[in-house]
Amino acid sequence: MTGDEAQQRHAALSEQIRAHDHAYYVLARPAISDVEYDRLYRELLDLEQAHPELAAPDSPSQRVGGQALSSFKPVRHAIRMMSLDNTYSRAELLDFVQRLQKLLPEAKLTWVVEPKIDGLAISLRYENGILTCGATRGDGATGDDITANLKTIRSLPLRLQPSADGKPADELFDVKSPAQIPEVLEVRGEVYMTKAGFEKLNAARVAAGEEPFANPRNAAAGSLKMLDPKQVAARPLAIVLYGLGETRVSGSLAAELPATQHEMLAWLASWGLRSPEFHRICGSPDELIAAIDELDRVRKDFAYETDGAVIKLDPIALRERAGATAKAPRWAIAYKYAPEQAQTTLKAITIQVGRTGALTPVAELEPVFLAGSTISRATLHNEEEMRRKDIRVGDRVTIEKAGEVIPAVVNVVISARTGKEAPFDFPKTCPECGAAVARAMGASVDDLGVVWRCVNYDCPAQVRGRLEHWCSRGAMDIEGGGDVLVTQLVKAGLVRDVAGLYRLTVFDLANLERMGAKSAQNFLAGIAASRRRDLWRLLFGLGILHVGAGVAKSLARHFATLDDLSRATAEELTRIEDVGEVIAKSLVSWFQEERHRLLLEHLRQAGLNFHSSSYQPEAPAGRLAGKTFVLTGTLPTLKREQAAARIEALGGKVSSSVSKKTDYVVAGEDAGSKLVKAQTLGVRILNEAELLALCASGQ
Ligand code: IVH
Numbered sequence: 001m002t003g004d005e006a007q008q009r010h011a012a013l014s015e016q017i018r019a020h021d022h023a024y025y026v027l028a029r030p031a032i033s034d035v036e037y038d039r040l041y042r043e044l045l046d047l048e049q050a051h052p053e054l055a056a057p058d059s060p061s062q063r064v065g066g067q068a069l070s071s072f073k074p075v076r077h078a079i080r081m082m083s084l085d086n087t088y089s090r091a092e093l094l095d096f097v098q099r100l101q102k103l104l105p106e107a108k109l110t111w112v113v114e115p116k117i118d119g120l121a122i123s124l125r126y127e128n129g130i131l132t133c134g135a136t137r138g139d140g141a142t143g144d145d146i147t148a149n150l151k152t153i154r155s156l157p158l159r160l161q162p163s164a165d166g167k168p169a170d171e172l173f174d175v176k177s178p179a180q181i182p183e184v185l186e187v188r189g190e191v192y193m194t195k196a197g198f199e200k201l202n203a204a205r206v207a208a209g210e211e212p213f214a215n216p217r218n219a220a221a222g223s224l225k226m227l228d229p230k231q232v233a234a235r236p237l238a239i240v241l242y243g244l245g246e247t248r249v250s251g252s253l254a255a256e257l258p259a260t261q262h263e264m265l266a267w268l269a270s271w272g273l274r275s276p277e278f279h280r281i282c283g284s285p286d287e288l289i290a291a292i293d294e295l296d297r298v299r300k301d302f303a304y305e306t307d308g309a310v311i312k313l314d315p316i317a318l319r320e321r322a323g324a325t326a327k328a329p330r331w332a333i334a335y336k337y338a339p340e341q342a343q344t345t346l347k348a349i350t351i352q353v354g355r356t357g358a359l360t361p362v363a364e365l366e367p368v369f370l371a372g373s374t375i376s377r378a379t380l381h382n383e384e385e386m387r388r389k390d391i392r393v394g395d396r397v398t399i400e401k402a403g404e405v406i407p408a409v410v411n412v413v414i415s416a417r418t419g420k421e422a423p424f425d426f427p428k429t430c431p432e433c434g435a436a437v438a439r440a441m442g443a444s445v446d447d448l449g450v451v452w453r454c455v456n457y458d459c460p461a462q463v464r465g466r467l468e469h470w471c472s473r474g475a476m477d478i479e480g481g482g483d484v485l486v487t488q489l490v491k492a493g494l495v496r497d498v499a500g501l502y503r504l505t506v507f508d509l510a511n512l513e514r515m516g517a518k519s520a521q522n523f524l525a526g527i528a529a530s531r532r533r534d535l536w537r538l539l540f541g542l543g544i545l546h547v548g549a550g551v552a553k554s555l556a557r558h559f560a561t562l563d564d565l566s567r568a569t570a571e572e573l574t575r576i577e578d579v580g581e582v583i584a585k586s587l588v589s590w591f592q593e594e595r596h597r598l599l600l601e602h603l604r605q606a607g608l609n610f611h612s613s614s615y616q617p618e619a620p621a622g623r624l625a626g627k628t629f630v631l632t633g634t635l636p637t638l639k640r641e642q643a644a645a646r647i648e649a650l651g652g653k654v655s656s657s658v659s660k661k662t663d664y665v666v667a668g669e670d671a672g673s674k675l676v677k678a679q680t681l682g683v684r685i686l687n688e689a690e691l692l693a694l695c696a697s698g699q
Contacts, residue, residue, distance in 0.1 A: 121137040126187070561612065
């Protein structure tokens, strides 16, 4: 086969495979058998092996390409990714409708109701039809670049497929001319793990002695965070798209841009992008409620978990007028369905001691099936909650799973009482180590003074909890460091604190039960790799009261090293985003404690990374930071030096020549060539009064 022939055959095969992927993963209407598909795919791989230059980034063979990454690069979203306000109440939903009607009095409001998919928000960027970037939402302004991971998702096209929807696979080849492909198309949606895929994955994990995921959402999040796309490819992920980010189109496409949400969903589908299978257009509150109820009836049959309905103003032009708050648009709202409940018998109450010493009462239940899994334990939160609900051993109870990891006991079915139920005496000492318990501090701001805590820092349950937390996926991510192994390590006296992990040897592990040579090596390799983790992971892993992953990330952006953070005062800390007084105090007192200082010394000696890779030195303060000015001519009151001093005092730069990079030219009388150049380049021109106004407002 000549090079030309190979190229032609490759192009034909690629198109066929894309069309079949679309038919199978997006339309759920396979057009050929698996064997036939595999044959096409094999031929494509063989061709690429013989002609490696044919393996372009958007070739169907490139879904699982490249090396594992060491971290994800940050991506700034061209348009902010917002969140949604939500409500559980129909009355509030009607308030929302009325609010918008008041805001847009003359408009006839129409709505679209869509499922609220319980996955992870992502943004995809197609440039000239080719997928160039896929990112997480992150904080809305900046997310992580997870392109390589997203490419493994089969329902996500690596290139836009014009007019792909609704046609049989063999008619999918009428490619539009390139002039009609958007220059930039950013689409937004949700990556999820299918319910069926989740069950299978968890069964496999349990069989392999690994921790199961709590729910499909966590499983999807965990999967997308993996650094090796090959592993991600093995996870049953899929994608649904429901929104637009940046769009840059020209020619006839500009006129075709959708004017409403429902047109947008169809438009996305016409590019081969999968949109939600359910949406209803509603013109009145009654229709809204009917659509929400209808969705509630059918959503159990969707491949993904849903926790509500999203109600969006249909006409896109009206959305701009409705605007947004800091976090969420005013033109949309999520209506959450009441969590699923079940009834069962409470057989016993046990007490769990957590890593912060908290004593949590746990209901041991007659196993019952609820929202996709069998439940045999549920949290009773704390002693006060138990008293308030008057929970007794032997009670018939209602339990609920509200998207949280752990189900909770909601109430007692009083009518089912027989008189044989026994009240529970909350222990006065730690059931784990016998030490005293106290109610001095709270692990979260809202449990202050409610939670009993074991006061013994060396309580084995606390030690185990701290170690497990350190190893957990969200913190230092040390594979294998789950409860079984950690319990063994603590019981055998091999490890007393997290620094102890870094002194473990193969010999230490060899004597533990159920520990093969391979697992021991893997665990040690995981520990070794954790030395280089980002500072925020270490900070979160330390389990400092109130310091969650989000706060840890903020701290790591603000401080270059752990040592800098350890020296910060409470006042300095409260100036940081997400850090209030409670957190600042908790941090300062944590770093003051002798045993924590010692622990940090041991971690330093063990070679852990104390430097922040996300450190962002503050940009020069001032309203005009980053702006370049050129002064020309004579100003009415200010001397040139005075004007320059004002600009510089606010962080602006004064330059002597005008270029494309100049932000403003300040022109006075007799301004000459610089003014002309500014005019030709389209640079903004200010007079003195406008300059002073700018200095005052920063706009
Ligand atoms: S629209 C500016 N539509 O829910 C509008 N979001 O709780 C932003 N979500 O961040 C989102 N299904 O991750 C929209 N049909 C849907 C959705 C949806 C799920 C997620 C999304 C968002 C979160 C807010």
